[in-house]
Amino acid sequence: MANRPAEDHFTEPAVERRRRQISCKDGSAMLSLVSETFSGWSNQIEITQELIDQFATLSGDNYWIHTDPVKAQRESPFGTTIAHGWLVQILISRMQLPLDYEITDFKSMVNYGSDRMRFVCPVPSGCRIHARNRVKAVQAVKSGIQLTMEINIHVVGQERPSVINDQIILYM
Numbered sequence: 001m002a003n004r005p006a007e008d009h010f011t012e013p014a015v016e017r018r019r020r021q022i023s024c025k026d027g028s029a030m031l032s033l034v035s036e037t038f039s040g041w042s043n044q045i046e047i048t049q050e051l052i053d054q055f056a057t058l059s060g061d062n063y064w065i066h067t068d069p070v071k072a073q074r075e076s077p078f079g080t081t082i083a084h085g086w087l088v089q090i091l092i093s094r095m096q097l098p099l100d101y102e103i104t105d106f107k108s109m110v111n112y113g114s115d116r117m118r119f120v121c122p123v124p125s126g127c128r129i130h131a132r133n134r135v136k137a138v139q140a141v142k143s144g145i146q147l148t149m150e151i152n153i154h155v156v157g158q159e160r161p162s163v164i165n166d167q168i169i170l171y172m
Contacts, residue, residue, distance in 0.1 A: 023105040024145045024171040033101060033135040033147070042095035044128040044156055047083050052125055055087040069125070078122050085119035088129060088153055088163050095131045097151075103171060106144070112168040115148060121155070121162045128156040136166060144172035 022029045049069060056062045061084055064071045072081040103109075123129060130153070137148040147169045152161035 019100055019102040021104050022101050024103050025105050027138075027140065027145075030103075030138045030145060030147070034138055035134050038132040038134045038152065039100075040098045040132065042097050042131045044130045045091050045094055046128050047088075047123055047125055049081060049125045052081060052083050052087065055084055055090075059084065059086065078124055081125045083123040083125065085163060088119075088123050089117065089165060091129065092131060092151055092153065092165070095153075097131060097133050099133075103147070106171040108172045110170050110172070112146065112170040115166040115168060116164070117166070118164045119162070120164060121158065121160050123155055123162045129153055129162065130156055141170070144170055146170050 022033065024030060052066050056067050065076055065078075066081055066084055069081050073079055076082070131151055132154075133149050133151045135147060136150045137146075139146045139148075149167050149169060151163075151165045151167055153163040153165075154161050
């Protein structure tokens, strides 16, 4: 985008298509979202050393494997610095997942946390990441509808995900 600063390394999201509307009050329609099939890929994000260093400063996690390229090249099994797992996970908010549905008829939607989060593979500095997802479960709970979305974040070109997160979204 023209008004993003030059140091921003985020690609543009795909053009948004018309999405089917799913009411959170329609249990069978919500259950129809559960699938073993993952969505297409999100936009890509470049993982720069600058981004890693900024996260290290913010989080206080200055471990050399993240912040010292010379030592990481010499001593790390990865041959370079790697991004913090939490940095990679947090970047999901910058990725636009290509969902073909939109959930409607709720007053509030909240991130209810994660059932499971794993940092499976390292994310080396200088690479690009992207994500895809699937709806893993839908459950009626006392306060509304709980949707569990499995989000897999990959280094572009890698088969195995770097982060797997079963994120729970509560529709009230």
